[in-house]
Amino acid sequence: TARWEEERYKDGVKWQFLEHKGPVFAPPYEALPDHVKFYYDGKHMKLAPAAEEVSTFFGKMLDHDYTTKEVFRKNFFKDWRKEMNSEEKSKITDLKKCDFNEINDYFKAQSEIRKAMSKEQKLVKENERILQEYGFCLMDNHKERIANFRIEPPGLFRGRGDHPKMGMLKRRSRPEDIIINCSKDSKHPKPPPGTKWKEVRHDNKVTWLVSWTENIQGSIKYIMLNPSSRIKGEKDWQKYETARRLKKCVDRIRSQYHEDWKSKEMRIRQRAVALYFIDKLALRAGNEKEEGETADTVGCCSLRVEHINLYPEKDGQEFVVEFDFLGKDSIRYYNKVPVEKRAFKNLQLFMENKATEDDLFDRLNTSILNKHLQELMDGLTAKVFRTYNASITLQQQLKELTSPDENIPAKILSYNRANRAVAILCNHQRAAPKTFEKSMQTLQAKIDAKKDQLSDARRELKSSKADAKVRRDEKSKKTVETRKKAISRIEEQLMRMEVQATDREENKQIALGTSKLNYLDPRISVAWCKKWDIPVEKIYNKTQREKFAWALDMAEDDYEF
DNA sequence: GTGATCACTTAGGATGCGCGAA
DNA sequence: TTCGCGCATCCTAAGTGATCAC
Numbered sequence: 001t002a003r004w005e006e007e008r009y010k011d012g013v014k015w016q017f018l019e020h021k022g023p024v025f026a027p028p029y030e031a032l033p034d035h036v037k038f039y040y041d042g043k044h045m046k047l048a049p050a051a052e053e054v055s056t057f058f059g060k061m062l063d064h065d066y067t068t069k070e071v072f073r074k075n076f077f078k079d080w081r082k083e084m085n086s087e088e089k090s091k092i093t094d095l096k097k098c099d100f101n102e103i104n105d106y107f108k109a110q111s112e113i114r115k116a117m118s119k120e121q122k123l124v125k126e127n128e129r130i131l132q133e134y135g136f137c138l139m140d141n142h143k144e145r146i147a148n149f150r151i152e153p154p155g156l157f158r159g160r161g162d163h164p165k166m167g168m169l170k171r172r173s174r175p176e177d178i179i180i181n182c183s184k185d186s187k188h189p190k191p192p193p194g195t196k197w198k199e200v201r202h203d204n205k206v207t208w209l210v211s212w213t214e215n216i217q218g219s220i221k222y223i224m225l226n227p228s229s230r231i232k233g234e235k236d237w238q239k240y241e242t243a244r245r246l247k248k249c250v251d252r253i254r255s256q257y258h259e260d261w262k263s264k265e266m267r268i269r270q271r272a273v274a275l276y277f278i279d280k281l282a283l284r285a286g287n288e289k290e291e292g293e294t295a296d297t298v299g300c301c302s303l304r305v306e307h308i309n310l311y312p313e314k315d316g317q318e319f320v321v322e323f324d325f326l327g328k329d330s331i332r333y334y335n336k337v338p339v340e341k342r343a344f345k346n347l348q349l350f351m352e353n354k355a356t357e358d359d360l361f362d363r364l365n366t367s368i369l370n371k372h373l374q375e376l377m378d379g380l381t382a383k384v385f386r387t388y389n390a391s392i393t394l395q396q397q398l399k400e401l402t403s404p405d406e407n408i409p410a411k412i413l414s415y416n417r418a419n420r421a422v423a424i425l426c427n428h429q430r431a432a433p434k435t436f437e438k439s440m441q442t443l444q445a446k447i448d449a450k451k452d453q454l455s456d457a458r459r460e461l462k463s464s465k466a467d468a469k470v471r472r473d474e475k476s477k478k479t480v481e482t483r484k485k486a487i488s489r490i491e492e493q494l495m496r497m498e499v500q501a502t503d504r505e506e507n508k509q510i511a512l513g514t515s516k517l518n519y520l521d522p523r524i525s526v527a528w529c530k531k532w533d534i535p536v537e538k539i540y541n542k543t544q545r546e547k548f549a550w551a552l553d554m555a556e557d558d559y560e561f
Numbered sequence: 562g563t564g565a566t567c568a569c570t571t572a573g574g575a576t577g578c579g580c581g582a583a
Numbered sequence: 584t585t586c587g588c589g590c591a592t593c594c595t596a597a598g599t600g601a602t603c604a605c
Contacts, residue, residue, distance in 0.1 A: 152595065163596095206567090206569090207569080219566095219567090220568080224569080236570095284571095287599065297597085327598095329571095329573060329598085367563095382600090383570085383600080428572080429573085514572060517572095
């Protein structure tokens with residue numbers, strides 16, 4: 001469907017152009033010299049000197065505050081300079097003097113146009129066609145949905161938190177960067193005309209269909225199957241089965257690490273205290289990271305002295321450890337927890353004679369820890385504790401919070417509360433939605449209005465009752481009945497709103513999705529739904545039901561994690 | 562033991578879209 | 584019919600952990 005046109009570039013070189021419709025490459029292109037790129041002039045994709053394309057990225061991002069960050073600007077300008085030709089290089093020497101407002105306005109206008117167009121259904125149809133053509137593959141004779149079938153487009157790298165590489169240019173992937181993985185006899189997508197794939201291989205030991213190396217960290221990116229696929233589903237099921245095996249031996253492991261706190265060997269004590277944190281607080285393992293390559297974040301094994309404070313006594317509690325560090329995605333973990341005395345004494349020992357930037361567990365890393373865990377249980381690693389503790393917490397909380405005589409909305413609130421307990425345990429946070437305050441106010445106003453309505457209705461009932469007493473006829477009796485019904489309807493509506501308000505307030509800064517999708521054995525939820533006769537659609541949306549199809553089939557109302 | 566590489570899961574924010582209220 | 588909101592989906596970064604070479 002790509003429409004090709006011919007145009008003339010300023011050097012007198014003839015190139016071909018096309019409107020961008022391509023699903024795999026954005027846009028598709030011929031083999032081009034490195035300094036030549038595409039840009040969009042509002043009508044057509046055109047060739048542009050690379051520098052122009054790069055600078056438009058900056059314009060696109062102008063609304064974000066990070067374009068004011070020094071690191072971002074420095075990295076961006078360095079990479080931009082690399083893309084400039086000699087004329088541009090001598091002209092564009094100072095980022096401060098560059099004004100990107102025009103291009104920024106242009107992209108804002110573009111997004112308005114896109115919004116208007118989306119109503120026309122044209123784009124919707126086109127997206128559907130692309131999905132049908134590129135969004136599926138055949139695996140073991142089953143048509144399976146592919147998760148991320150589009151190659152990542154070029155742009156400026158942001159990263160999360162204080163990332164040292166923010167602002168760098170993420171380069172366009174070319175067919176020559178792409179490795180295709182498929183079976184020998186299969187039909188695989190052909191590269192754009194005049195180009196070649198880097199490689200076509202047939203490795204059935206891995207699950208990816210396409211891979212390429214990204215230029216910011218040099219890591220490998222993959223195209224893989226959707227969570228609804230057989231291969232992902234089976235893996236997911238296995239994960240929860242491993243966690244269930246941990247349930248059987250967790251007592252033994254816990255008493256083991258309590259013993260190890262007394263060990264003569266420092267490395268064993270450290271291992272035991274770290275495992276205690278991972279188990280009790282659901283901390284992540286904490287692999288080492290290369291300095292200067294990523295934001296400075298830590299997990300359990302990579303905690304430094306500066307990340308904890310010890311209080312022999314605080315707020316009436318003994319042996320309190322205060323954690324304050326940035327974890328995955330630079331999300332802050334802050335927690336004050338009383339710990340067992342022996343663990344506390346060990347921590348004091350580990351911190352002796354250390355500088356704040358020294359490792360808390362200097363005799364430990366994730367590979368040592370995981371080797372130890374492997375000996376305790378086949379397939380046990382640090383992350384299994386997170387899965388186990390999350391799922392067992394959900395199960396316990398559901399038991400505790402669900403009261404049999406509550407109605408469905410109230411039961412769902414209980415479910416969300418159980419889910420929330422897990423999200424808090426795993427520290428799954430989100431930024432409070434921008435519209436939070438406003439939407440809370442709107443809801444409160446609705447509640448108030450409903451309350452007024454209720455008192456009006458009650459007054460009306462009273463008067464009609466009095467009326468019925470005097471008149472003693474059928475008609476007035478009927479009025480009383482209708483008004484009674486109206487009241488109970490209003491009461492129910494009010495209750496539902498109040499439940500919703502509580503739920504939303506409690507959810508302000510907590511993300512439930514991550515735990516629901518990755519940590520909670522879906523069979524627990526399915527069993528709960530069956531037990532209390534709650535439609536599973538109230539808990540899992542369509543996508544989630546597809547992902548957890550295996551669990552929907554499997555779990556009965558008496559399922560125990 | 563160490564570092565590099567690879568494959569895979571887990572993560573939050575941005576964007577898209579459908580639906581109910583006005 | 585329009586508007587605004589909230590949930591679903593998309594996107595891709597950032598983790599975990601296995602394996603391999605030295």
